Amino acid sequence: MSTILRLSLGVLFLIESLAPISYQASVEVNENRALVDYPEKITFYLQASSSEEIESVELVFGTDAISCGENVTRAIPEDYKSSKEVDVEWEFLLRRSGTLPPGTDVWWVWKLTDSSGNRTETPRQSLHFIDDTFDWQLHQSESLDFHWYEGSAGFIRELAQAGETALSYLFEVTGVKIQERVSIYIYEDSDAMQTATLFAPDWSGGIAFSEYRTVLAGVPPGSITWGKDVVAHELTHVLVGVYTFSCVESMPIWLNEGLAMLMEESVGITHDSEMERLANAIEDNDLLSVREISYIFSNDPDLARQAYAQSLSLVEFLFETYGQEKMLQFLDKFKQGISQDRALKDVYGYDQDSLNAAWREWIGAPPLEGTP
Numbered sequence: 443m444s445t446i447l448r449l450s451l452g453v454l455f456l457i458e459s460l461a462p463i464s465y466q467a468s469v470e471v472n473e474n475r476a477l478v479d480y481p482e483k484i485t486f487y488l489q490a491s492s493s494e495e496i497e498s499v500e501l502v503f504g505t506d507a508i509s510c511g512e513n514v515t516r517a518i519p520e521d522y523k524s525s526k527e528v529d530v531e532w533e534f535l536l537r538r539s540g541t542l543p544p545g546t547d548v549w550w551v552w553k554l555t556d557s558s559g560n561r562t563e564t565p566r567q568s569l570h571f572i573d574d575t576f577d578w579q580l581h582q583s584e585s586l587d588f589h590w591y592e593g594s595a596g597f598i599r600e601l602a603q604a605g606e607t608a609l610s611y612l613f614e615v616t617g618v619k620i621q622e623r624v625s626i627y628i629y630e631d632s633d634a635m636q637t638a639t640l641f642a643p644d645w646s647g648g649i650a651f652s653e654y655r656t657v658l659a660g661v662p663p664g665s666i667t668w669g670k671d672v673v674a675h676e677l678t679h680v681l682v683g684v685y686t687f688s689c690v691e692s693m694p695i696w697l698n699e700g701l702a703m704l705m706e707e708s709v710g711i712t713h714d715s716e717m718e719r720l721a722n723a724i725e726d727n728d729l730l731s732v733r734e735i736s737y738i739f740s741n742d743p744d745l746a747r748q749a750y751a752q753s754l755s756l757v758e759f760l761f762e763t764y765g766q767e768k769m770l771q772f773l774d775k776f777k778q779g780i781s782q783d784r785a786l787k788d789v790y791g792y793d794q795d796s797l798n799a800a801w802r803e804w805i806g807a808p809p810l811e812g813t814p
């Protein structure tokens with residue numbers, strides 16, 4: 443066996459070493475740059491001269507986002523015609539591809555192929571995708587990088603402290619630990635934050651980009667309580683998102699939102715109004731079912747608020763009844779890409795309906811009709 447293997451390897455090496463070395467075009471790059479028009483687009487330019495006709499030009503670029511498979515985009519400038527003089531540009535339009543958070547590092551290379559099939563690759567370059575109309579300041583705490591431009595250093599220190607507290611609490615109650623530093627961009631208010639991203643809903647005050655390990659928040663310097671709330675909440679989304687990342691997104695939304703709300707409590711946020719809403723829903727017998735808050739929350743603000751209140755309550759039910767270890771096992775299932783139903787069954791022995799029934803009983807809601 444081993445002789446045959448060695449033999450075939452030898453043949454492979456031979457073929458490789460006998461491959462003809464063809465003439466390589468000499469390519470001179472005159473200009474290779476990219477222009478950021480934040481948050482709309484990045485324009486890549488290349489100007490080069492070659493001793494041979496360059497038949498095709500390809501732009502290859504990517505970021506360090508967590509992704510499924512290779513995180514690389516390939517683009518071919520459409521109007522390029524074979525020439526010894528290359529002068530091309532390509533626009534990366536973020537309204538088409540999805541927004542990039544501030545602070546993202548984007549790398550790129552150009553690949554040129556000449557008429558004999560020889561390839562030339564420009565050295566890898568990179569740019570920092572950021573809105574530089576703001577005078578960004580940096581405050582680093584143990585695990586977090588806070589970027590801000592409005593308010594005092596004391597205000598940011600307080601926010602950073604809240605962030606660190608939420609991280610410790612998350613580790614304490616779930617076992618989920620921060621692996622890599624997270625960047626947090628503090629805008630002066632929600633409007634400024636929404637302008638910085640292309641698809642932020644007009645009611646949002648904070649956004650988590652878990653695959654980029656980045657949080658955006660709109661926090662006026664006077665609103666420290668709101669600031670702590672949004673930092674703890676969005677930071678939890680980032681950490682839980684990174685921890686449970688898989689190629690199949692299967693984590694229930696109530697679990698993600700419930701955990702984020704629970705972490706808000708570590709920085710002194712109380713959820714009295716949510717508990718009142720829950721009590722009213724029990725009394726009026728109009729609780730949403732676990733199924734109804736698994737995949738999407740309603741657009742109706744009132745129903746959405748109720749979905750958040752119930753999510754918190756569901757997560758509390760699981761913690762109080764089954765403890766911390768089970769929660770980590772539950773999160774591990776989503777990391778493995780296991781479906782909600784399988785994960786629930788494997789860890790807690792429920793399906794969505796029996797979880798709904800057990801939780802209703804726990805909060806003192808009457809059993810649903812048809813439930814034994």
Ligand SMILES: [Zn+2]
Pocket residue numbers: 675679698699702
């Ligand atoms: Zn959330």
